Amino acid sequence: MTTPFLNTDALPYCKGCGHSLIAKNTSKALEKLNYKPLDVIMVTDIGCHGIIDKCLNTHTVHGLHGRSVALGAGISFGTENPDKKIIVFIGDGGTTIGLQHIMEAARLNLNMTVVVHNNYLYGMTGGQTSGLTPVGFNTTTSYEGNPFGGYDICALSHTAGAAYVSRILGICDISDKLAVAFGTKGFSLVEVLEICPSYGIKLNPRRKLAEIVESSGMKIGEWSNQREEYVKYQGKKTDDLLARLPEIRKGFNSYLKAPMSLIVSGSAGEGVQLAAGLISKAAIGSGLHVTQKGSYPVTVGVGFSTAEVNLSPDSIHFHGINIPDMVIITSEDGLAHNRKRIENMATGKLFIDSSLEVPETGAEIIQHDFRSVGARNASVFAVFYFALKTGIISTESLFKVIEDEGKADKLPMAKIKDALSMVK
Amino acid sequence: MQETKKGKRTLIDASRLIIESMARAGADAFIGYPITPANLLYQYGAQRMPLMLAAPDEITTLQWMSGLAATGKVPITATSFPGYALMIESVNMAYMMELPMVIILVQRLGPATGTATCGAQGDLTLLRGNISGGHPMPVLCTSTFEDAWTLSAKAVELAINLRTPVVLLTSKEEVMTSKSFDMNTLPEITQVERKYYDMKCDGKYKSYKPTDLVPDFLPVTQDNHQVRINASTHDKEGILQHSNDEAMANTRRLEEKIRQKAHEYTLYHMEEEKDADKLIVAFGITAAAARDAVKQLREEGEKVSLLIPKTLQPAPQVYLEIMDSYKTVIVAEENMNNQFSDMIYGLNKPRNHRFVGGLGKMITPQQIIEEVQA
Structure with a gap:
């Protein structure tokens, strides 16, 4: 069924991809919260998730790889109306390259929600290992399993000061869980776990999502911080940098005739x-x-x-x-x-x-x-x-x-x- | 709009003039990351701009600026090569998204970190090609304190009217030097009137449908029309496309927009001496030395003309025409490789062309005089 937020049911993703689930449930969650499409500014990163743009009836901003959270932060700084909703869609690859931007937005508690589409690898470029790939997970650049554990983006964001953080499995109806994040004033982040059907499932046969999550040592859950709203106070300003410059009147003479x-x-x-x-x-x-x-x-x-x-x-x-x-x-x-x-x-x-x-x-x-x-x-x-x-x-x-x-x-x-x- | 007090002689630095000028022209946000020799600009930006944000790095700086620009702000920043290098991908993004902003690029001695407190003119070649595809991005270059005032406002105007990032090129020796200055000489600056999409228009708003090459702007914060902003190849609606005709026409328009409208922003100073067959060309900080050289040469009876280019990108055709009309052309710039002449002539530098270069030291009037008289 076509929703006010999505202009089609035919989303551009591989069969079984969790990105479709996230897009549809995002739409559902926003409806539940009574948002209208043009109340929402959707910022997307580079990666498979980012091609959702064309299916959205919201405002859409499609930026660079890894920088979408900083781009969304800029929009948040410039948005006076607190009823506008800024949502950033980003993958685990974008999260890796743009980690600093997420930490900064969480630290400042900017009014926005980041949805991390974590399918444990770079899907668009061929299934490479990302900074969020769990230990032991096979990718096209680690056929014998990733030797390192991935970043715990939820713990990092929570520590940096996010008002609300959750990690959820990308299965069934996740709209209520997304709605909690979208309804949070300040910075919220949801890490949605998925397995990429094109690379993840093929390279990790017989493994189930819940088991992979468990083996990664990361918990499904939600975490919050009591935060004050981001304060836009700018300190004392001048409205003219020239006005207070002291005028120097000529009151003396000099005999100097050459430089x-x-x-x-x-x-x-x-x-x-x-x-x-x-x-x-x-x-x-x-x-x-x-x-x-x-x-x-x-x-x-x-x-x-x-x-x-x-x-x-x-x-x-x-x-x-x-x-x-x-x-x-x-x-x-x-x-x-x-x-x-x-x-x-x-x-x-x-x-x-x-x-x-x-x-x-x-x-x-x-x-x-x-x-x-x-x-x-x-x-x-x-x-x-x-x-x-x-x-x-x-x-x-x-x-x-x-x-x-x-x-x-x-x-x-x-x-x-x-x-x-x-x-x- | 503030009135500048008349007849006011004071000691002032060019950084102050630049920021005040941009604020009056309509810039309303300064996003900063510290770097020598651009720190005075940051300090003044923090005092003067209605919104100041301290970014954690230069990539973030440009991203925050782009986000702000999408909401209708006109952001500016100031940096030097190491910071600008980090910004380049995001400058490309803003160029593709058609978001107005000004980057004040204060040149210092490179390569890399080089010497932070030493001036240079080494970044022109970089600015010529920093947009992938070689598309031109406007670059204006100050060579006097008066320029710091007028060109700064012009840079804001250009950014807004052409919906593009603009670089105001300057150097350490310009923005960190104070000078006696009569404020009386500053022309009034009026705020740039911004054109928005007419909400009364029938039909669907398309974010990249141009009117006279430039799309009408709407911020992402309004709720009348859907706005689509895109850094990837896109059609008029702002929807990502691989390389269809409409999308390619849009990318071609980015180039045409700057090139065809550049004539409105061709700014230079020409002092033509009757019967002179020698021409000195200098921009930026070296223009000051060139002015002194010309004065002294004329006092000695030498006939010499002076060209001070201010619009550096896209390179105006008129520079080539002027330079071609002289028997001898002496170009002075503080680098080792004559970047201005490379831009004008490429490999086909004429035999009558001479170069006065410099590294780590300002070019002196005497060096120029010696080359003219050689």
Whole structure:
């Protein structure tokens, strides 16, 4: 009999295949729950079960091998109406390749039901062993029996947090059992056990489904977790990423008439990027054009931290720095990272902490005890020193940035001012 | 729609511009998986997009995006080659299903993991052929902060109007660099008006029946018409077919849709110098070096024109026409194998063609100047 969910009785499966039973009982279960066909979004995987699509009057989404649960998860995320039913049909092969997707959907307790058509092998591609094939079961790639046991997909899903999980035999009327899963709010999974008539039965003659299940050590049963519904709370959002960017008004002047490149380098945690940001913003406030980028090792909390800054009276296109015009070095890490570039400098200025060995360079060397204000603030103090000595930007313009950004309380400003007052 | 404050000079990175632009154009979900150098985009996406989801890997990222797109969302993500490599089968799926989405691909030095914090321009060849069958997928490439704003919105528009995944190609040196920028210069972005199937139409809705090459969209969450979405070869209804005429016509349409509508999205910057017989071609990050090179060359009295391609896929015919009209063409791109010229000429690279390549280091204006003057 044609049901509202299936548009034909002639399902495209081999005689005796459990996939027909699942399709018909899915239809029956949905009817029992009073769903209408277009309340249901049926997502199918690759494998024999997936060709059910054309027989369905529901919405149908036919995806990639193993990824249907993730695809269904995406639909679940985007579905506002809780009365819609998302069902994913997947085989044991798809379950094997897409295991992570099932765990993720169970962990998040997404509103959907996964029906695993477990016939213990890859039917569509020729009867190969899957990750759910039980020990001792014969397949076309293990004629003497699978040497390994299969995944217990029910236990895995239950442990991952599924609201409801069941393992059932694919015989007789399973519509009530499927209806329990379809009626569950949150993530549910039903593993339906079958034997593929084309490969499973032929390669495992005289074996019965119940006996195979028993030999696998897996139990028929149902398991549940008390779960809260998946929360779509997204946290605090902004409706404009640009609105809160501080406007930097021109309040100062710079004598800079040509582009100048600057490297600030020290150790991680010593304020290098902060210091470079101060220069950049102070330069913008002085009417200059600026580019700034950072460079640090993969482990951002240790080792060197380098910032590359370009300042120019005109707009800047290329922002790479090969040989810099000026360099500020506040620690051994910074020196090691930039030694080669410093050695290649024929002119320019090198501001270097007085504790460090000065490399061979054509740059003018200016040594100072930048670390006297404490290692954490060495770079910030160094850029003030740089401003004072070069006049490219004024120390006032740097103070203005600190004030505008409300950083005055977080930096030892008195100490920095004292240290600056002692500079000749 | 938010108004950008006028006359606002600030320090900004291109990642922020990209995400804000896409949000204003109509992108409403960011699906993320962390990868350097795309993490700033993820951070901003989380702050700005109405929906943000943290995927457990890049395959899941694309699958979640596809599911969301089937419900009517316009999802975006940001990644780099290692993540993109994992996405490719699912990008093909979204292409076949005709689901709109944008993938921001931030190039870094390969092969494989390569150097995560080093820029590169090595992924164009991959993007040319990443759809099985060689069907073109739109690729737009930013070369300035202004592009980060305008092309990002364009990528969303293209994805929605052509119902296709689109790649916005950029690089580490673009999205992780901050710049002084006058927000005043940003043109307004209006949300893309999305076309849906007219429910008043008589007859049965067919998910892949095209109107002007693109099928009208309906989400799987409505209950007026049956929607069939399919990644396998399918007919107009969305039903799996082996290779019948209707199904093959549908697959052919996927190619025709992009190729025939590409002219609406042929974007490039051409600075033509009168009487110049030399042309510099550069896209992406190298375009910045090319701009400086051209400026310096002109100051030295050299006559040289500049072409900055922005639409990279499908490759517009006009690039070949422009390049063919110059006596000498110098193409600069940060890879070892001149991927742009391969795309234009294949093995038939003309004798007047020169290449400035780079690996692990940005190409400098000086390198381009030297090649022009060689």
